Amino acid sequence: MKVVVCVKQIPDPALPGELNPTTNLLKRDGKLILDESDSYGVEMALQLVEAAGGGEVSLVSMAPNNEMSGLRTALAMGADDAILVSDENLAGTDALGTAKVLAAAIRRLSPDLILAGVESSDGYTGTVPEMVAGVLDLPSVTFAKQISIDGDTVKVQRQTEAGYDDVECKLPVLLSVTAGVVEPRYPSFKGIMAAKKKPVEALDLQGLGIDLNTVGLVGARQETIRVTEAEERESGEIIVDDGDAHQRIAEFLGELKVI
Amino acid sequence: MTEVGLADEMISTLRTWVDSEVIPHASEFELPDIYPTDMVLQMAEFGLFGATIPEEYGGLELDNSTYVRVIVELSRGWMSLAGVINSHLICAKLIAQFGTDVQKQRWLPAMATGDLRGCFSLSEPDSGSDAAALRCQAKPDGDEWIINGTKMWVTNGEKAGVVALLARVPADDEGAGGITCFIVEKTPGEKSGGISISKKIKKLGYRGLETVEMSYVDHRISATELLGGQNGIGNGLRWALSALELGRINVAARGVGVAQAAYDAALSYAKEREAFGRPISQHQAIAFRLAEMATKLEAAKLLTFEAARKADAGERVDLAAGMAKLFASETASELALDAMRIHGGNGFTSEYPVERYYRDAPLMIIGEGTSEIQKLVISRALLAE
Ligand SMILES: Cc1cc2nc3c(=O)[nH]c(=O)nc-3n(C[C@@H](O)[C@H](O)[C@H](O)COP(=O)(O)OP(=O)(O)OC[C@H]3O[C@@H](n4cnc5c(N)ncnc54)[C@H](O)[C@@H]3O)c2cc1C
Ligand SMILES: Cc1cc2nc3c(=O)[nH]c(=O)nc-3n(C[C@H](O)[C@H](O)[C@H](O)COP(=O)(O)OP(=O)(O)OC[C@H]3O[C@@H](n4cnc5c(N)ncnc54)[C@H](O)[C@@H]3O)c2cc1C
Numbered sequence: 001m002k003v004v005v006c007v008k009q010i011p012d013p014a015l016p017g018e019l020n021p022t023t024n025l026l027k028r029d030g031k032l033i034l035d036e037s038d039s040y041g042v043e044m045a046l047q048l049v050e051a052a053g054g055g056e057v058s059l060v061s062m063a064p065n066n067e068m069s070g071l072r073t074a075l076a077m078g079a080d081d082a083i084l085v086s087d088e089n090l091a092g093t094d095a096l097g098t099a100k101v102l103a104a105a106i107r108r109l110s111p112d113l114i115l116a117g118v119e120s121s122d123g124y125t126g127t128v129p130e131m132v133a134g135v136l137d138l139p140s141v142t143f144a145k146q147i148s149i150d151g152d153t154v155k156v157q158r159q160t161e162a163g164y165d166d167v168e169c170k171l172p173v174l175l176s177v178t179a180g181v182v183e184p185r186y187p188s189f190k191g192i193m194a195a196k197k198k199p200v201e202a203l204d205l206q207g208l209g210i211d212l213n214t215v216g217l218v219g220a221r222q223e224t225i226r227v228t229e230a231e232e233r234e235s236g237e238i239i240v241d242d243g244d245a246h247q248r249i250a251e252f253l254g255e256l257k258v259i
Numbered sequence: 260m261t262e263v264g265l266a267d268e269m270i271s272t273l274r275t276w277v278d279s280e281v282i283p284h285a286s287e288f289e290l291p292d293i294y295p296t297d298m299v300l301q302m303a304e305f306g307l308f309g310a311t312i313p314e315e316y317g318g319l320e321l322d323n324s325t326y327v328r329v330i331v332e333l334s335r336g337w338m339s340l341a342g343v344i345n346s347h348l349i350c351a352k353l354i355a356q357f358g359t360d361v362q363k364q365r366w367l368p369a370m371a372t373g374d375l376r377g378c379f380s381l382s383e384p385d386s387g388s389d390a391a392a393l394r395c396q397a398k399p400d401g402d403e404w405i406i407n408g409t410k411m412w413v414t415n416g417e418k419a420g421v422v423a424l425l426a427r428v429p430a431d432d433e434g435a436g437g438i439t440c441f442i443v444e445k446t447p448g449e450k451s452g453g454i455s456i457s458k459k460i461k462k463l464g465y466r467g468l469e470t471v472e473m474s475y476v477d478h479r480i481s482a483t484e485l486l487g488g489q490n491g492i493g494n495g496l497r498w499a500l501s502a503l504e505l506g507r508i509n510v511a512a513r514g515v516g517v518a519q520a521a522y523d524a525a526l527s528y529a530k531e532r533e534a535f536g537r538p539i540s541q542h543q544a545i546a547f548r549l550a551e552m553a554t555k556l557e558a559a560k561l562l563t564f565e566a567a568r569k570a571d572a573g574e575r576v577d578l579a580a581g582m583a584k585l586f587a588s589e590t591a592s593e594l595a596l597d598a599m600r601i602h603g604g605n606g607f608t609s610e611y612p613v614e615r616y617y618r619d620a621p622l623m624i625i626g627e628g629t630s631e632i633q634k635l636v637i638s639r640a641l642l643a644e
Contacts, residue, residue, distance in 0.1 A: 187272055
C-alpha cells in the first residue's frame with residue numbers, strides 16, 4: 001500500500017510571527033517546522049502501513065527556500081521519502097494554487113491513499129485537502145478520526161458534532177485527519193540519523209509542469225485586503241484579600257450563576 | 260563524531276519529551292519511589308540504551324559531547340532517568356572496549372535496544388573510595404568461576420541481566436591474579452543462582468530506580484563471562500577506572516542538568532512572587548543571587564563540555580573530567596539550595612520540584628568518586644606535570 005501525506009512546514013508557532021506589510025502575508029523566510037496538524041496524518045499513515053504489513057509512506061510539501069526541516073522530522077518518524085516543491089514564483093500562492101501544486105506532485109506518486117490535516121496551524125483555511133481531491137478528481141472524506149483499509153475499500157469514522165459517521169469509500173481517496181486522534185510518535189534517534197539519508201526529490205514549477213500564471217501572487221484569486229489586530233482579552237479582576245475576599249468571590253460566582 | 264545538526268535535532272526532540280512528559284510527572288514517581296516504566300520505555304524507543312554503543316552492534320555511537328547533552332536534558336527533567344542508562348552504558352563500554360569479539364556479539368546488540376540491561380558493580384560495604392580494597396572473590400574451578408562476596412550500591416542491580424562485576428582473583432602459581440572484571444549473566448529479579456538482592460536501599464534522592472546490595476554465595480559462572488578472556492585477569496580495576504573517567508563526565512552533566520533546573524525554577528519564581536510590593540527579583544539580594552547562580556551554571560557547563568570535547572579529540576581527560584565533576588556537582592548542590600531559598604516556604608514543600616533538586620544534588624558529590632577523590636585526581640595530575 002502506498003500512502004501520501006501532505007505535510008505543511010510552518011514558522012515555529014512558539015516564536016513571534018511577522019507579517020509582510022505590503023502583502024499582509026505571513027513571513028516564512030526562517031526555519032520552518034512540521035505543522036503539528038500534519039503530525040497526526042504522518043502517524044496515521046505509518047500505523048496504516050504497519051497494519052497492512054508493508055507499504056510506503058511518501059510526503060508531499062510545498063514550501064519556500066527549499067526548506068525541509070519539517071520534512072526531516074516526518075521522515076525521522078518513519079516516512080520513506082518526500083517530494084518538496086519550492087519555487088520563487090510560488091510566493092503569495094493562495095489555497096487553490098497550493099492545491100494545484102500538491103496535486104501535480106501527488107500525481108507522480110500514484111498513491112492508494114492520500115492523507116492531509118483538516119486545517120493547518122498558520123493559514124487554517126481548511127480548504128486545501130478538498131481542493132486537492134477536486135483537482136485530482138478523487139473522492140474525499142473530511143474529519144477522519146479512525147481509518148481502516150479492507151481490500152480496495154477504506155472505512156472511515158468521520159467525526160461530527162454529535163459523534164461520528166461511518167463512511168465507506170473505494171480507493172484511491174483523500175482523507176483529512178482530525179487533529180489529536182492519534183498520538184504522534186517521537187522520532188527515534190536512529191530515525192533522525194536515517195532521515196538524513198532518505199530521498200527528498202526537490203522540484204520547481206517547471207519540473208512539475210505547472211503554468212506559472214496559475215499560481216503565485218499572479219495566479220492568486222484570494223487576496224488579503226486588511227489585517228486587524230485581535231481584540232485584547234479583558235484582564236480579569238484581582239481581588240485583594242482585606243478579610244472579605246471570600247464574600248466577594250462568592251458574590252462573583254453568584255453573578256455567574258455558578259453557585 | 261556525531262554531526263552537530265543531527266545532534267541538535269536529537270536534543271530538541273528529547274527536550275520536547277522532557278518538557279511534556281517528564282517534568283509534569285516526575286514527582287508522581289519520585290516521591291512514592293515508583294519505577295517510571297513508561298518513561299523508560301520511551302527512552303528505549305529513542306535508542307538511549309544504545310547511546311554510546313558502537314553502531315556495528317546496533318547502538319547510536321554518540322560522541323561524548325552529544326551524550327553529555329542527552330544527560331543534561333534528562334537530568335534537567337529528572338536526574339534518576341540519567342541513572343537508568345548510566346551504569347548500563349558503563350557496563351557496555353567495558354564490553355565494547357575490553358571484551359573479546361564473541362563477548363561483544365553476545366551482549367552488545369541486546370544491550371543497545373535495552374532488551375538486556377546492564378549494571379556496574381565495584382563498590383562494597385567496606386570499599387568505596389578505596390576501590391582497590393575490594394574483597395569479593397572469584398576462584399577458578401575447572402571451566403567455571405565461583406563468586407563469593409557482598410557488593411553494595413548496585414544501581415539497576417535487580418533489573419540487570421548482566422553485571423560488570425569487579426572481583427579479586429587469587430594469585431596462581433605464576434603470580435597472575437588480582438582485581439578482575441566479569442560480565443556476570445543473571446536473570447533479572449531478586450534471585451538468580453547464588454546471587455540474591457540482599458537489600459533494597461532507601462535513598463534520600465535518586466529515587467524511582469533501584470540501588471541494591473547484592474550477595475554472591477558460591478555463585479558459579481562460566482569462563483566465557485571473564486571479560487577479555489584470560490587477558491582480563493588482574494586488569495579489572497584499571498579498566499573500571501578508565502570507564503569511570505567518562506562516567507565522571509556523565510556525572511558532571513547530571514550536575515549541570517540539575518543546576519539548570521534549579522536555576523530555571525528560581526528565575527521564574529523570582530519574577531512571579533511578590534513581596535513588599537514588587538516581584539522579589541526586584542530586590543537586589545535576589546537579583547544578585549540569580550546573577551551568581553547563572554554564572555556558576557555557565558562555568559559548570561563550560562567545564563563539562565570542554566571535558567567531553569577533550570575526550571572526543573582523544574586527549575587525556577583525567578584532569579578535565581575531574582574538574583568538571585568536582586565543580587558541576589558542587590554547583591548543583593549550591594544552586595539547589597539557592598533555588599530553595601528563593602522559593603521561601605514553598606521551596607520546602609513537595610508542591611514544587613526544588614525540594615527534589617535539593618535531595619538529588621548531593622548524589623553527584625558522592626557517586627563515581629567523591630569531591631575529595633576528585634581533588635586527589637586533580638592535584639595528582641597537576642603535580643605530575
Ligand atoms: C513560496 C511560497 C510562498 C507562500 N507564501 C505565502 C504567503 O505569503 N502567505 C500565506 O499565507 N501562505 C503562503 N504560502 C502557503 C500557502 O500557499 C498555503 O499553503 C495555502 O494557502 C494553504 O492554506 P492553509 O494553510 O489555510 O491550508 P489548510 O487548508 O488549512 O491546510 C489543510 C491541510 O492541507 C495540507 N497543506 C496545506 N498547505 C500545504 C503545503 N504548503 N504543503 C503541503 N501540504 C499543505 C496540509 O496537510 C494541511 O494540514 C506560501 C507557500 C509557498 C510555497
Ligand atoms: C545512590 C548511589 C548509587 C550508587 N551506585 C553505584 C553503582 O551503581 N555501582 C558502584 O560500584 N557504586 C555505586 N555507588 C557507590 C559510590 O560510588 C560510592 O558511594 C562512592 O565511591 C564513595 O564511597 P563510600 O560510600 O564507600 O565512601 P567512603 O569511601 O567511605 O568515603 C567517606 C568519606 O571519606 C572521604 N575520603 C575517602 N578517602 C579519602 C581520601 N583518600 N582523602 C580524603 N577524603 C577521603 C570521602 O570523600 C567521603 O567524604 C553508589 C552510591 C550511591 C550513594
